[in-house]
């Protein structure tokens with residue numbers, strides 16, 4: 001199913017973070033990263049020099065909408081890097097997040113030629129192969145709130161309508177920003193909030209493709225019906241939760257019509273005990289970067 005082959009050989013790897021894991025998470029940890037297996041560089045090599053140059057200059061390349069890209073060097077010593085901040089992110093927080101990532105990613109992937117790191121609201125990747133318009137980089141991370149929606153079918157029905165709309169809106173964005181947020185009713189406890197973003201170098205079709213893959217990875221991992229979750233990929237992000245977790249303005253998506261068989265009415269809404277995940281993420285991003 002996930003048969004992306006090509007020059008980039010980041011291992012296909014999904015790590016799942018459940019609520020329990022998160023409860024003890026140190027927010028300042030740089031937890032979500034994938035070190036590539038396409039080759040290593042040695043200390044003081046031209047590749048390392050180019051990587052250092054690229055990363056220390058990347059922050060000057062802001063497109064104006066939180067996308068950064070820079071390549072340094074040629075041929076086998078060429079280093080290609082890009083970074084993306086969440087589309088509604090405050091520019092200073094974006095730069096702080098990027099500055100932090102460019103220090104930490106080479107620390108956790110100390111000699112790999114390619115790597116991708118996710119800091120919740122910003123991503124950083126570099127490779128020995130061009131990353132612009134390139135869909136081949138692998139390395140997903142999934143976060144999930146392990147609490148189930150009481151009425152899975154109704155929840156997923158509303159969620160999928162919302163996320164399909166956001167996918168289409170994000171993909172239809174321009175070459176500067178492919179970002180969409182929205183909310184809908186239809187969860188057992190009120191609203192569902194969604195966020196979709198692609199790196200803006202992707203075509204509309206590539207963006208759609210990436211978000212669909214993210215969704216498929218999520219569903220095939222068994223998280224259909226969970227009340228919140230995020231899939232980070234090197235080119236896109238798919239996120240939803242029953243709590244609002246973004247700043248951007250949202251469009252309202254009407255909930256789909258109720259199913260023909262009326263589900264049993266809940267006597268009281270389920271407690272929001274499992275809501276730590278995106279809360280933790282939010283704290284990480286707002287608090288410590």
Ligand SMILES: *[C@@H]1O[C@H](CO)[C@@H](O)[C@H](O)[C@H]1NC(C)=O
Pocket residue numbers: 039040110111112
């Ligand atoms: C690259 O370095 C990592 C350790 O940092 C090592 O595990 C891996 O085997 C190395 N890969 C190659 C191809 O030498």
Ligand SMILES: *[C@@H]1O[C@H](CO)[C@@H](O)[C@H](O)[C@H]1NC(C)=O
Pocket residue numbers: 043044
């Ligand atoms: C790398 O370069 C630094 C500074 O020139 C030097 O001190 C260090 O010994 C070099 N390391 C290796 C492994 O060559």
Ligand SMILES: *[C@@H]1O[C@H](CO)[C@@H](O)[C@H](O)[C@H]1NC(C)=O
Pocket residue numbers: 043044045048049052
């Ligand atoms: C690249 O940066 C790292 C981390 O700051 C440093 O240890 C290394 O010596 C630098 N290498 C080169 C070739 O500049």
Ligand SMILES: *[C@@H]1O[C@H](CO)[C@@H](O)[C@H](O)[C@H]1NC(C)=O
Pocket residue numbers: 088089090093121247285286
């Ligand atoms: C979201 O908005 C709040 C309040 O204006 C602000 O403090 C925070 O930095 C914003 N977060 C991001 C990621 O931009």
Ligand SMILES: *[C@@H]1O[C@H](CO)[C@@H](O)[C@H](O)[C@H]1NC(C)=O
Pocket residue numbers: 059092093095096099
């Ligand atoms: C990010 O790092 C650059 C270069 O070190 C620096 O000029 C800039 O002020 C930093 N920005 C933030 C928000 O930390």
Ligand SMILES: *[C@@H]1O[C@H](CO)[C@@H](O)[C@H](O)[C@H]1NC(C)=O
Pocket residue numbers: 061063067069070132175200201
């Ligand atoms: C990447 O950087 C180059 C050089 O600054 C720039 O011309 C190009 O528009 C950037 N690509 C994207 C997709 O932003």
Ligand SMILES: *[C@@H]1O[C@H](CO)[C@@H](O)[C@H](O)[C@H]1NC(C)=O
Pocket residue numbers: 182183191244249250251252
């Ligand atoms: C849903 O989105 C609409 C439109 O932006 C907004 O007015 C409303 O406050 C949102 N609902 C919630 C609960 O945030």
